[in-house]
Amino acid sequence: MTQPFLSVRNLSVSFGANGEAKVVNGVSFDLEAGKTLCLVGESGSGKSVTATSLMGLHPAKTTRITADRMELDGIDLLSCDEARFAELRGTKMAMIFQDPMSSLNPALTIGFQLREAVFLHENLSRADQDARVLEVLQRVRIPDPERRMTSYPHELSGGMRQRVMIAMALICRPKLLIADEPTTALDVTVQAQILWLLGELQREFGTAIIFITHDLGVVAEIGDDVAVMYAGSLVEKGSVFDIFDRASHGYTAGLLSATAEFHPGQTASKRLVEIPGSLPQFSNLPQGCNFADRCAFAAPSCLDRTPDWREVAPGHVTSCDQPVGAFDAPKKETAR
Amino acid sequence: MSRDMVMQTRDLVRHFPIGGKQKVHAVNGVSMEIAAGETLALVGESGCGKSSFARLIMGLDRPDSGSARLLGQELTQLRGAGLHAHRKAVQMIFQDPTSSLDPRWTAEAIVREPLDNYKVGTPDERRARVLDLLDRVGLGAHYAERYPHEMSGGQRQRLGIARALALEPRLLVADEPVSALDVSIRAQVLNLLCDLRDEMNLSLLFISHDIGVVSHVSDRVAVMYLGRVIETGKTFDVLNNPKHPYTSGLLEAVPRPHPSQRRERAPLDGDPPSPIHLPQGCAFRDRCPVAMEVCGRFTPALKPDAEGRIVACHHANPVKPELEPTHV
Ligand SMILES: Nc1ncnc2c1ncn2[C@@H]1O[C@H](COP(=O)(O)OP(=O)(O)OP(=O)(O)O)[C@@H](O)[C@H]1O
Ligand SMILES: Nc1ncnc2c1ncn2[C@@H]1O[C@H](COP(=O)(O)OP(=O)(O)OP(=O)(O)O)[C@@H](O)[C@H]1O
Ligand SMILES: [Mg+2]
Ligand SMILES: [Mg+2]
Numbered sequence: 001m002t003q004p005f006l007s008v009r010n011l012s013v014s015f016g017a018n019g020e021a022k023v024v025n026g027v028s029f030d031l032e033a034g035k036t037l038c039l040v041g042e043s044g045s046g047k048s049v050t051a052t053s054l055m056g057l058h059p060a061k062t063t064r065i066t067a068d069r070m071e072l073d074g075i076d077l078l079s080c081d082e083a084r085f086a087e088l089r090g091t092k093m094a095m096i097f098q099d100p101m102s103s104l105n106p107a108l109t110i111g112f113q114l115r116e117a118v119f120l121h122e123n124l125s126r127a128d129q130d131a132r133v134l135e136v137l138q139r140v141r142i143p144d145p146e147r148r149m150t151s152y153p154h155e156l157s158g159g160m161r162q163r164v165m166i167a168m169a170l171i172c173r174p175k176l177l178i179a180d181e182p183t184t185a186l187d188v189t190v191q192a193q194i195l196w197l198l199g200e201l202q203r204e205f206g207t208a209i210i211f212i213t214h215d216l217g218v219v220a221e222i223g224d225d226v227a228v229m230y231a232g233s234l235v236e237k238g239s240v241f242d243i244f245d246r247a248s249h250g251y252t253a254g255l256l257s258a259t260a261e262f263h264p265g266q267t268a269s270k271r272l273v274e275i276p277g278s279l280p281q282f283s284n285l286p287q288g289c290n291f292a293d294r295c296a297f298a299a300p301s302c303l304d305r306t307p308d309w310r311e312v313a314p315g316h317v318t319s320c321d322q323p324v325g326a327f328d329a330p331k332k333e334t335a336r
Numbered sequence: 337m338s339r340d341m342v343m344q345t346r347d348l349v350r351h352f353p354i355g356g357k358q359k360v361h362a363v364n365g366v367s368m369e370i371a372a373g374e375t376l377a378l379v380g381e382s383g384c385g386k387s388s389f390a391r392l393i394m395g396l397d398r399p400d401s402g403s404a405r406l407l408g409q410e411l412t413q414l415r416g417a418g419l420h421a422h423r424k425a426v427q428m429i430f431q432d433p434t435s436s437l438d439p440r441w442t443a444e445a446i447v448r449e450p451l452d453n454y455k456v457g458t459p460d461e462r463r464a465r466v467l468d469l470l471d472r473v474g475l476g477a478h479y480a481e482r483y484p485h486e487m488s489g490g491q492r493q494r495l496g497i498a499r500a501l502a503l504e505p506r507l508l509v510a511d512e513p514v515s516a517l518d519v520s521i522r523a524q525v526l527n528l529l530c531d532l533r534d535e536m537n538l539s540l541l542f543i544s545h546d547i548g549v550v551s552h553v554s555d556r557v558a559v560m561y562l563g564r565v566i567e568t569g570k571t572f573d574v575l576n577n578p579k580h581p582y583t584s585g586l587l588e589a590v591p592r593p594h595p596s597q598r599r600e601r602a603p604l605d606g607d608p609p610s611p612i613h614l615p616q617g618c619a620f621r622d623r624c625p626v627a628m629e630v631c632g633r634f635t636p637a638l639k640p641d642a643e644g645r646i647v648a649c650h651h652a653n654p655v656k657p658e659l660e661p662t663h664v
Contacts, residue, residue: 043489157382189381189589193604217590264575270552279518
């Protein structure tokens, strides 16, 4: 069997001098070239920390990263030092963030920042740099790109800024793109444009994408595989159809039923299904299953026993002791 | 219309000067109504003027022209004491519960502040009312002594709701009230908001990007584009049978809830025009798949079409050149 393009086994991340705060706990997944893995879960569940660990973006002094394996295209990321990571970012991998304004320098033109991104990694003449920048701006469908190269970030709309960020991430044709909630701050029309664009670029360049989001609608739209995180751990992983049709962890089922969806032709019910309670503190994780006290399906034993990983179907795994029969997503209309 | 209108605006305009004689045309003649107990959802692309409109009817900003009546009172004529009283009847919930709550105050102090401000009842009565409000939003009495940072995002947003309801407003303006919350907590807060609305017969102006949420909570929808309302009507009608091409594009862009329903076409392309240099004619025409020559000449008026649906589009309401005034 060939090695997957990206392979992560048992990744844990803790912060603090003595590793007091373990915020990612034993995360494992694989990703093939040209595929999209969606990473979903509650705010604070460790999605961004997982991603930034892969990118080598944590200062080594205050962060402890351990894993059994962390490999990208045959490169052992665990043995990379900061210089090697800096080289990989922009050539092999790139990341886009939720807020493009904080990642763009407000005092420099778009063209300057994009040229800098090319120049950092490739030795091109000024004319070739400009040509590459123009090409990539056209690729992300910035209208009037020659003029936009001389614009400053604040002169662009939010959607255009995010397209510039994508252009910057793509300029060196990375093999792995990590997109951390790139559309959360945008409205649905701009979001749809960005998702469509990412899909096109992926088909063209065979990029593997890790897409971090809260939004299950976005997952349904673009995901090949889905990994669900809760309180620092993966709780369920499978194909997008496994997750939407056969969710077998109580948290996944809760997320699916709590989402307010618009169904054409149907009168929406007034009440939404709730997941009671809130995410536990990392410093004070409950005994047994982390989600048990909020779970609509919990048995008494869930409160005592840490659940095992189970494969409920090929490629579909869950850390739940009661997955049998897969949860029928609770009815949308159920009252409190 | 015989129902009591809690809010009614006519041709409300707000242009922000930005130096060099230039202006951001944020609100370009908005006419809108909300009846007692009704929930109106306001949707539209980022930057189309939703929050600017909300600030106008909150009395936090003044329009350049047009009228806004709240509970029968002309807002633009209110000053001093009148404005103070108005602000009591119209309350707001903000998108980000963290930045809108004073971190140095306890939950009790936060909810009590508006009651103190308006000198409602005796201090003992105020305290009892605060505890009652906290209870109604699902925060028990033991939360009274907590500070915002000792609460989760959902609890903070419920605290914001308790504060907004303290003065028993008639109209609640909620600007993206749940978009900063996790999916799991969003449903808790939305259900609570709808319960309280029904119990207190509140009117609600609900600003949101999330069409799923809008379909659940609102009675009517108004769709804005570049500072104007371009379509309005019953939520079910607008979402299931949109009349304006922009509304169709917006609905097209909503992610499908299941992976088997992925779209096969690219969504609505392009960007809205600059709000600094308003285009002549219909603001949507550059992106419109069915734009006609006339769309570049006349701005379509918002009015009922043959079916009685209210829409600003030359397709719905064809121009009769001999009847139209020649100015735009
Ligand atoms: N540098 C750091 N030092 C200490 N703790 C951190 C650091 N960065 C993140 N954390 C903590 O790690 C946990 C996971 O954070 P992370 O940003 O990965 O969450 P997330 O799943 O991306 O959430 P969100 O959806 O809100 O972005 C949080 O509790 C966060 O406070
Ligand atoms: N004080 C101000 N001065 C100048 N321009 C402003 C001011 N406030 C808002 N604007 C501009 O007015 C327009 C409308 O902004 P507004 O915040 O009302 O949009 P919105 O529909 O609420 O957008 P979003 O969905 O992103 O919240 C935007 O172009 C904005 O940049
Ligand atoms: Mg994050
Ligand atoms: Mg706004």
